[in-house]
Amino acid sequence: MIFELNKSKEILERTPEVLETLLSGLSKEWVENNEGAKTWSPYDIVGHLISGEKTDWIIRIKTILSDSESKLFEPFDRFAQLNENQNRPIEDLINEFKLLRKKNLNELKFLNISQKDFEKVGIHPEFGNVTLKQLISTWAVHDLGHIAQITRVMAKQYTKEVGPWISYLGVLKK
């Protein structure tokens, strides 16, 4: 599948609502349990998605499109959410994510990105040159990967409860 802005936006637009239908109103154990020491719960993952909206994706897009000399991205703190208030209900976090994503997609729209912009580059602190196309593709894949992670973490809470069916359930072995 070849990158298209509209097809990427199809994913980016729906992620907040997917998280809402998946996580709102669930018992605490489904939302707050993780896969073991130093792994993330669905709650942590939503916090991480919020950080990305605040400090990463749209800012890097604007860096690539800007006229400034320096195209170097700020490093992204992938653990920022672990220092946030852990007492807010998950529904609050989802709502914050929803508003931030909406605002960022609105900004994206007003950037009026053209076909030739997609090959423009920024400098990633680890990878060096990356294109706008790669950045927007990664934004969408990052959403999908974290939805997969959330459902895997939830599935694992019942690892012992499924008994012999564990051998059919690949998600419990990842």
Added chain:
Amino acid sequence: MIFELNKSKEILERTPEVLETLLSGLSKEWVENNEGAKTWSPYDIVGHLISGEKTDWIIRIKTILSDSESKLFEPFDRFAQLNENQNRPIEDLINEFKLLRKKNLNELKFLNISQKDFEKVGIHPEFGNVTLKQLISTWAVHDLGHIAQITRVMAKQYTKEVGPWISYLGVLKK
């Protein structure tokens, strides 16, 4: 996390709506592409979930709870959906799944399952004795595993488009 009927139902009840928010209205490529030969697309996976509602979960639950002598489950055809009409829009499949799941959860409710019923057994064609608790746990984990699979399959459509970010995106390596 210890099995509870209500916590299992929290998952089972929301899966149709999660699939609706995730897949309705998407471009065909997101819905119909797979991970390569003999793998399933999101479309195939929704078909598989429909088969489960028609021929597997609730029927096996009733077998366990019945007064009949034979508690042997019918084998479940995990590939039935590949023989179904492939021309129906995904929204039709999701709607069918939604109705079937609602009907089956309603039947579950009217079975008035008590705490001691959870240890009752049926005979799985491969595993032998399995309990009602294991069966209902597996039903919920099976939903979550397939949501994880759907988002992984979708993510992989952009494997080439993310460029060097592939090294951060675990979902593309599974």
